[in-house]
Amino acid sequence: MSGAVSPRQERLVLLVPLATLLLVSVTKSGVVTAFAGNARDATLRVCADPNNLPFSNTRGEGFENHLARMIARDRGASVQYTWWAQRRGFVRNTLNARECDLVVGTVAGMEMLASTRPYYKSTYVFVSRRDRRLAIRSFDDSALRRLKIGVQLVGDDFANTPPVHALANRGLRGNLVGYTVYGDYREPNPPARIIDAVVKGDVDVAVAWGPMAGYFAARSRVPLDVVPVSPRIDLPFLPFVFDISMGVRYGDSTFRHQLDDFIERRRSSIDSLLAVYGVPRVDRPPARREGDGGIGGG
Amino acid sequence: MYGMRQRASRGPTRAIRWTLAALALALSGGCKPEPSKSTGSVTAKTGGAVVANGEVDLPADDGQWVRPAKDFASTRFSGLTEITTSNVKNLRTIATFSTGALRGHESAPIVVGSTMYVITPFPNVVYALDLTKPGLPAKWSFNPKPALASQGVACCDVVNRGLVFDAGKLFFNTLDNRTIAIDANTGKPVWETKVGDINLGETMTMAPLVAHGVVLIGDSGGEMGVRGWLKGLDENSGKVLWTAYHTGPDKDVLIGANFKAYYPKDQGKDLGVSSWPPDAWKIGGGTTWGWISYDPTLDLIFYGSANPGPWNPEVRPGDNKWTSTIFARKPTTGEAVWAYQLSPHDVHDYDGVNEQVLADIPISGQTRKVLIRPDRNGYVYVMDRATGQVLSAEPYGFINASAGVDLTTGQLKMNPEKEPKLGKVVREICPAAPGTKDWQPSAYSPRTGLLYIPHQNLCMDEESLSANYIAGTPYVGMNVKMYPGPGGNRGEFEAWNPQTGKQVWAIKEDLPVWSGAMVTAGDVVFYGTMDGWFKAVDARNGTVLWQFKTGSGIIGQPITYKGPDGHQYVAVLSGVGGWSGAIVAGGLDARDSSAAAGFVNVMRDLPSKTTKGGMLYVFGL
Numbered sequence: 001m002s003g004a005v006s007p008r009q010e011r012l013v014l015l016v017p018l019a020t021l022l023l024v025s026v027t028k029s030g031v032v033t034a035f036a037g038n039a040r041d042a043t044l045r046v047c048a049d050p051n052n053l054p055f056s057n058t059r060g061e062g063f064e065n066h067l068a069r070m071i072a073r074d075r076g077a078s079v080q081y082t083w084w085a086q087r088r089g090f091v092r093n094t095l096n097a098r099e100c101d102l103v104v105g106t107v108a109g110m111e112m113l114a115s116t117r118p119y120y121k122s123t124y125v126f127v128s129r130r131d132r133r134l135a136i137r138s139f140d141d142s143a144l145r146r147l148k149i150g151v152q153l154v155g156d157d158f159a160n161t162p163p164v165h166a167l168a169n170r171g172l173r174g175n176l177v178g179y180t181v182y183g184d185y186r187e188p189n190p191p192a193r194i195i196d197a198v199v200k201g202d203v204d205v206a207v208a209w210g211p212m213a214g215y216f217a218a219r220s221r222v223p224l225d226v227v228p229v230s231p232r233i234d235l236p237f238l239p240f241v242f243d244i245s246m247g248v249r250y251g252d253s254t255f256r257h258q259l260d261d262f263i264e265r266r267r268s269s270i271d272s273l274l275a276v277y278g279v280p281r282v283d284r285p286p287a288r289r290e291g292d293g294g295i296g297g298g
Numbered sequence: 299m300y301g302m303r304q305r306a307s308r309g310p311t312r313a314i315r316w317t318l319a320a321l322a323l324a325l326s327g328g329c330k331p332e333p334s335k336s337t338g339s340v341t342a343k344t345g346g347a348v349v350a351n352g353e354v355d356l357p358a359d360d361g362q363w364v365r366p367a368k369d370f371a372s373t374r375f376s377g378l379t380e381i382t383t384s385n386v387k388n389l390r391t392i393a394t395f396s397t398g399a400l401r402g403h404e405s406a407p408i409v410v411g412s413t414m415y416v417i418t419p420f421p422n423v424v425y426a427l428d429l430t431k432p433g434l435p436a437k438w439s440f441n442p443k444p445a446l447a448s449q450g451v452a453c454c455d456v457v458n459r460g461l462v463f464d465a466g467k468l469f470f471n472t473l474d475n476r477t478i479a480i481d482a483n484t485g486k487p488v489w490e491t492k493v494g495d496i497n498l499g500e501t502m503t504m505a506p507l508v509a510h511g512v513v514l515i516g517d518s519g520g521e522m523g524v525r526g527w528l529k530g531l532d533e534n535s536g537k538v539l540w541t542a543y544h545t546g547p548d549k550d551v552l553i554g555a556n557f558k559a560y561y562p563k564d565q566g567k568d569l570g571v572s573s574w575p576p577d578a579w580k581i582g583g584g585t586t587w588g589w590i591s592y593d594p595t596l597d598l599i600f601y602g603s604a605n606p607g608p609w610n611p612e613v614r615p616g617d618n619k620w621t622s623t624i625f626a627r628k629p630t631t632g633e634a635v636w637a638y639q640l641s642p643h644d645v646h647d648y649d650g651v652n653e654q655v656l657a658d659i660p661i662s663g664q665t666r667k668v669l670i671r672p673d674r675n676g677y678v679y680v681m682d683r684a685t686g687q688v689l690s691a692e693p694y695g696f697i698n699a700s701a702g703v704d705l706t707t708g709q710l711k712m713n714p715e716k717e718p719k720l721g722k723v724v725r726e727i728c729p730a731a732p733g734t735k736d737w738q739p740s741a742y743s744p745r746t747g748l749l750y751i752p753h754q755n756l757c758m759d760e761e762s763l764s765a766n767y768i769a770g771t772p773y774v775g776m777n778v779k780m781y782p783g784p785g786g787n788r789g790e791f792e793a794w795n796p797q798t799g800k801q802v803w804a805i806k807e808d809l810p811v812w813s814g815a816m817v818t819a820g821d822v823v824f825y826g827t828m829d830g831w832f833k834a835v836d837a838r839n840g841t842v843l844w845q846f847k848t849g850s851g852i853i854g855q856p857i858t859y860k861g862p863d864g865h866q867y868v869a870v871l872s873g874v875g876g877w878s879g880a881i882v883a884g885g886l887d888a889r890d891s892s893a894a895a896g897f898v899n900v901m902r903d904l905p906s907k908t909t910k911g912g913m914l915y916v917f918g919l
Contacts, residue, residue, distance in 0.1 A: 087769060107772040109764075152771060153608045154769075155520075155523060155607055158775070160613065162774065164613055165720050173612070174575055177577060180499070180581060181768055184497050185497035190769070212771070237721055238720070242765065244772070
């Protein structure tokens, strides 16, 4: 379950000191290399989506690309990517096919992989044009009844993004306009089409995941308002806030502990990085940028 | 815990004994001489008509197998008689051929003249094998080189359900949405038409059907927001002649003046718009990845559309037409003549893409031109194929998701207690999402009058919520968990009498039966199991007469043909995979019960029973 740190994750904090035990080996070329877990050489093998800002792309422009570089530098390694659209089959064909060893962004507690401690928590947000002055803050706002509301669809059996359920439960299904998160993969960052729809006026308001919405709203030629949704959890259990972790394979626990350690040690840098990308945070106030390496990456 | 319906096995019914009387006539049909290689002589008719006086009028069998379903009627029945219930025990392996592919092999080999053709799952390589030489050596191969990205952007699996021969050419679809015609003699491409885009989530896995000079094809990917369609392409040029969508206004669905649905529930203007919330039909699913049949006399094709998507059920109130629907259309124009929605407002992922077997059978003392359709929702529908009237709809497995079909209104009586909803725990939904039967096609023998149905026996729970993440977007999904249905067996191979709507015999299989079926005039039925056993069964009583363990689980479609030496052979592709076999072919983690949309939970033992790898097996006496 997301939304809270699980007992397992709390327990792992206690194991962090173990992660500092690095093994040393001599590679075929004779170069002494520090490695641990399954990082067999000085390469950090990252599984990533080639076309999904603000998270990652092949030009290395996403905050997950930056994070990967920070981790690699921390380990004295270089980054090598396996690109695969982050969809059904992503974890199976990349991480679990051993094509790569690290997924930089995943929802905490996802079953297909072992997740690290969360490094940020964000929220779904209402996105609307500032010139509309809608000021929607809650799914219970009666103004929604008169609006066209953009929502995102994931095509999972019996489930969609949480705003779809929340709005349908409030009798607003007739107001919804659906955008698949898959979009048209020929275009840059396909999930962002829902933000384009707000800008163009195709919908009055959209409910989208914060990191994506925050990033594109900050870069929009038309000023947009980005407002965290309320409530954070719709009863009985429909969360709009999610913890985001890194993911490794089950069994790569040494590597996972090292990443937990990295997240703890470099927390302020990570916070600064996320702030620059406009990620709405609900776990802590966005941190000021600090001088410990920052977001420049390697 | 389950109130299992009694479906006792019984001996041959009166109708069958009555049909038996006509055997001599059928047998005397014999086999025509080898057709000329240049034309391939496609003469398939609708499956042997049983005329009113009880005589079986079987078309002479040309010994070929030019399309996955054998004939336009999709009977998968061969008139060849050399292999019989008495000698099938002597079957031995004549040749094997490795396809070099590791994913699920769902396709049927086809045989034209003295050549066999095999298509692999992605990357969809076509091989031509020489049947005149010992060991059946390859003559040529054709690699369409589908985009590697189609594996990642595509929704589901990388299977291919077969290729088809007509007028000197082979036609097939690639995963990356190309329909390709190649010269059957040389393997050289004749034309290629791109009909969809992987970047929009579309893929293609179905086998085309060529009817009246039109290559009929459809798309996959409803979960990705694809709007489903069927297209007709000119056989000679590859030009798209028409596109019929399965959602949206009548003009897009090709519903016009000549359309007449039998039931009021399927009548009205622009139902493909009005049965959805505003605009939801634009990304409404209803793709086409299953089977098409053709009746040359009525000049109608019959096929079904898949489930609605990608909205979850609560957000798409209405019937969501025309998803999970059987259409009858004219092949040359695509014009719809009738439609019948099997599962309105589907909530269980019951795609409506299964096969339509065409036969002329006595119903209540009258010979009717029917379409027999074992649907994913668990009922065998027997329908008047000229009008779309449902003559009967009886359960061929355990069902509690619905309580039958009202024959007056044509309405499926859904059980609201089994309707899934986010956050609501629903247990024991039967059948599970793959239905009582998925894509795996049944066979029909006009000699026995029985339909041979390979299928699964699975139920599912929808319970705990779990966090998921797609394209940088977190959400909470339901965990679907499948498990064996009543009796504990996960699969069954059953003989079904469509005249009485009753099971005649059944073989319980431990694993889901995910292979197709094939039946011969020697009264032998063939099918394969997911742990690799290829079985020959007595068509009249289900006695297993012969079995052979192939190298991998079988999810392909068996065929039979007459070789250049005049003898009868049987062929099948072995190579586990598909949705049910993803745990092996896709190397899924058995600890993740929700993997493969919950299918992994019920297939945890499969990796200990089989390994992946595609191989063609050819058997003879």
